[in-house]
Each structure stands twice: as structure tokens, then as C-alpha cells.
Amino acid sequence: MTNRKEVAKLAGVSEATVSRVLNGIGPMKESTRQRVLQAAKQLNYELNAVASSFARGRSGNLGVVLPHVPKVHLFSTYYFSELLGGIGEAVHSGGYGLLLLFRDPTVVYDYVSLYRTQRVDACIILGSSALETEKTAVHRLADERLPYCVMDQRFDHPQLSIVAADHEQGSYDAVKHLIERGYRKIGFLNGAPQYSNSEDRMAGYRKALKEAGIAEDDTRVYQGNYSRTSGKKAASQVYRDLARLDAVFVSNDRMAIGLMQGLRELGCRLPDDLKIVAYDNSDAASFTEPSLTTVKVPFYEMGRLAADRLLKQLAERDRNGASAEPIREKLRTELIIRQSSGN
Amino acid sequence: MTNRKEVAKLAGVSEATVSRVLNGIGPMKESTRQRVLQAAKQLNYELNAVASSFARGRSGNLGVVLPHVPKVHLFSTYYFSELLGGIGEAVHSGGYGLLLLFRDPTVVYDYVSLYRTQRVDACIILGSSALETEKTAVHRLADERLPYCVMDQRFDHPQLSIVAADHEQGSYDAVKHLIERGYRKIGFLNGAPQYSNSEDRMAGYRKALKEAGIAEDDTRVYQGNYSRTSGKKAASQVYRDLARLDAVFVSNDRMAIGLMQGLRELGCRLPDDLKIVAYDNSDAASFTEPSLTTVKVPFYEMGRLAADRLLKQLAERDRNGASAEPIREKLRTELIIRQSSGN
DNA sequence: TTGTAGGCGTTATCAG
């Protein structure tokens, strides 16, 4: 492995000059620059990223923490893949590395350790939940004023860094759409309760009902876990309650797809027998039969935004040592009307 | 940032001993071990990964090179997300880091540079094509005997490291299935030609026709690029040729979905008017209407296999300096029969 | 504009 010393020798300059040229730092004579570049090329030399990181005390990586979800191919999920794509774009164009960090389900995760071991300069936490251990772990990050961002999970504390979508509003819009079309017996198939996500949807659902003067009815609320399978499982309950339901609001497209499959197998005709509004606007939403009326969430943009902000914080910190202000962003959703809601 | 020296002092041992304890290397007295562990915990000390990498001369990362595909959210693609998931699983359980490397479309990529800069110890190349520049870049990796693996792209040279699926066989099976059901006018909507992938499918298609004594007819071959949009575009041509077609074999599910959407908009009834066999067995295949008969490809396993092999090579190399044997694997596909082929 | 030199936190080799 050819190193800086050899290049310096060949170019007839000091090692420091080699570094300056390759990092484009400080003023230098063009002729020197050329000589160094020439020598580097001739020797096939490039900066050793690990050594640079070491000397600089920064890894140059942004970490993305991924949850462990049993039996699910995480990346093949619209939610995660879009978030990751957005993050990737920002990280790439910011010149950082993107390090994927897989959570081990058996271990209490210590985010701070990622920084202590210097594997990342900042990190984005996906699939975070409201579990107590999780909450303390995130608080620890905030206490240490480390650059981090939690994705789409609300905590009560206003000083935590979070990029999220406004799921209460999104859900409200979805349910209101059904109400406006004249449906009043509206069920709700929600996802796993440990995400604030799910609570927010519930809040939006309730708000819309209340506003329309429709009494809530817990027996119309079904519980899934965002998987297609859970949607399919819910089908039998929904089918049983069909007489008491005009429509169902479903917390994501995957569950809605499962639900529709299940209902159809039970002999339902959709959307005639039941109107459905789903959530996410994944690719699949446009080609199910009937196509899904659904709430579009800008996951890609959320990922990009979070990463952009973090990189800016890092740059700022390197410039003047400023410690990070919390990132607080809540993005808007948009209702996409298709056939499943009876149009 | 607390470092080894402080821990050594607190534990009353040398720095070397601290390292040995934390790396679990060599024999040591249990009491010493405990003292060191105790001190480390008390000081909140953990090994600095960057410093370790530096001293060891290995980054501890496996890189995954991602192609740039304009206007496509790469991760939201069944193909890439499954591959990535498999790679992730292997890398994670192997204790390595997973570094995502985004190709810049404007730059000729030099894979060797990834190793020279020490950003990765090994890498997996996704979305590789048969372009000349790509071929030389990969050959360079092989010449340098670096640990790498190309995913699902065949090159003529038998010494290159590749994990692939047997797409010729898969395509053959698909077309044969149609022939066995009595269809003889079989079209083919293929993906972008710069992937060996696509050639192989073509070969399988031809082989099946030939074996059944069906004359080839180039006017029944349509060109897409694996995107849904391209499938939808092809719909008008296919529709025009409908009288000369019993069935179409489509190179992936996404295009098939686009094709079906397009055909339906033109007034086709599926599968009555046209039988379709697709490729990939993505999640969507089971909930399109009609559901897709398709060729299942073990992308996840392919990713895992490639990563596993590379990690083994790295371990081997660290143990005895052995330089890597090329990885050569071709995995089997499986035909999944659903409704779109007329069942 | 360029050179000198100290330091970054480990690993690994070699003694003891």
C-alpha cells in the first residue's frame, strides 16, 4: 500500500504538502500542486480514509439504525425502503458514508456507544418505539448533545430531534373523506400500539368522528401490526361485523391489501360491500383491485430532510464547535383518492 | 473521550493488557480481567473502532455498491431490497459493518479505489452491467485478487466472483409452462439488454420455443427496462398484436404489472384475453388481479450467500494470508403458478 | 507558500 511518504519523496515535497494538496487546503503554488498530483497518480496513491478518520477523530459516516422485525424483510417494506432511499441521497451528495446498523433484538441498544466507538458521526434511528428502554436510550443521546435524529416517532419531550409526518392530520383527512362521502359506520384497523404513529392515527380517526357527531364505538376498532398477514387476519372479524360497517380506515397499505385479500376470499365484493381508505401510498396502492384511496406520506423526503439536517449540524460543529439544536420537523401528508373508497 | 490509557491506570495494568481483555485475546488471569472490565465500565470506556481499524489495517466494513437508476427509488425495488436484506443479515451476524456505496452516474467507477482508500475490506456489486467500462473495472478487482462479488451479472471470464440465479432455466420453465397449457403464440417482454440477466432470459425463452418446435418470431419480442412504466408502455404494442398472441412472458413482475394495467385500460380482460407469466415473485405478485404466475428468484438468499462467502474469505485471509478463490454460484429458481397464466 | 514535529488510540511483537 503506497502511502503519503512515498508520494512526498517522489514529488520532492514534505508530507504535509501532500496532505494539503490532496485535501485542497490552504494556498499553494500551482506547480507544487501539479507535481504532487502527478506523483500521486504515478504511484496510484489515494488518501487512506481510515487513517484520515483516525487523525481527524471523525468516522465520516452517518449511521442508520434499523429495527429488528421478525419474519419481515425490512428493506422490502415501503416505509423503510423509502426512508432509506431519501437518507441515502442526502448522505451521498453530502460526501458522507452510510453505515447500516442492525439492531440486535436480544440486546438493549445503547446509541451513545455508536459515537463512543466512533463508528458514526451522527445517526438516524428508524423504527423507534415508545418503549421505556427506547425512550431512555434516546434521551441519553439528547443529554450528550450528540447529532442524531429519530424518525417518525414522537416522544413527549420537546427537546428531542425528530422528523415525522403529521399522522393525526393524515388520518383525520382519511376519515373525513369517508364521512363526506356519506359513510358513518367507520371502522379502524390500526397498527402496533407501541408506535406514537399508531396513537396519532387513532387521534385523527377520533377527531374526525367526533367532529361529525358520530359516536365512537370501540368494537369497530381492530388491531393489526402493519403486516399484510395481520390485515388478512383482521378480515374475519371485519367480515363478521360487516353489517355494522360502511367503511374501514386502515393504518397502512400492506394491511389494507391483506384485509382486501381476506375479505375477497370470504366472498366480499369490494368496494361495494365495504369502503376502504389506507395509508402510505406505496406503489402497490395503484394496482390493487380496487385501487387504494390512501394517505400519501413523504417518507423519501423525510429521510432526506433528516440526513440533510444532520450533515449541516456536523459541518457547523466542525466550523465553530456549536452543539446541535434539536431537529423538529413535521411534514404534511396528502390524501390520494382512488377506487377503494367508492369513487 | 476516555481512552485506553486511563483505563489502564485505573485498573493498575498496562495498556496492552486492557486491549487484550477487551479483545478477548490470549490467556489472562481472571482477576485481572475483572479489574479491567470494572475499570472500563466505570469510565464508560469502549474500544475506538476507528483507531482499531487504523492499527489493524482493516476497515471492518463490507461495501455494497449500488447503481444509479434515474427516477427510481432503488430501495423500493423488490430486486435490490431483497438482495440488500440478505446481505445485511449475513454482514450483521458476521460482526461486520455494512457500508452503502452509491455510484455516481457521471463518474467511471474504480472499485479498486474502495480498497485503496481502505473504506471496505470487501464489496458486493449490485446492478452491474455488461458495459465495457464495467467489465474492465471488475476485471481489475480480480487481477488484484481482492475480495469482491458481482451480483447476478454474468461475464464471460470464468475467474470472476459471481453469485447469480439461473435465469435461463427460470425463463425456460416459465415459457414451457405456457406451452404445456397449450399456448403457442408466446410473446416476450424483456428488460434492458445491458444486463446478462436479460440475455439469459432470452436464451431460456428461445430454448423453450425451439424445443416445442415453435418458430421464433421477433415481432413478438418487446423491449422494456424492468420498470413498471416501461411495462405499461409496452401495453399498446401488445394490444395491437393481440390477435397474434396467446400469452406473454415478462422479465419481471413490475413490468408485468404495468403491462396488465395498460392492457386493462385498453379494454382487455385478463387472463382471458392474454396469459401472462412474470418473473421475481415479488410481494405484489400475489395480490394483483389476476394474481401473477411468476418465477421465484431467491434474491435474499443470493445476497446472504455472497456476503457469507466474502466474510469467510476475509477470515481465511486474516488467518493464513490465503488469497481469495473466485466465488461462483448459480442458484435455482422456481415457477410459482397462479392465475395470470390461465389457471 | 512550505516544512517540522507532535499526536491521534490502537495493535502486535517481543521480552520478561
Place this chain on the structure above:
DNA sequence: CTGATAACGCCTACAA
């Protein structure tokens, strides 16, 4: 079983 010590390759004041 443990300690001392020389790398590792680069960055960055500071000096010239």
C-alpha cells in the same frame, strides 16, 4: 500471564 514499545498514515498547529 503481563508490560514495554514500535509501528500504523494522516492532520494540524506552529515555525520558517
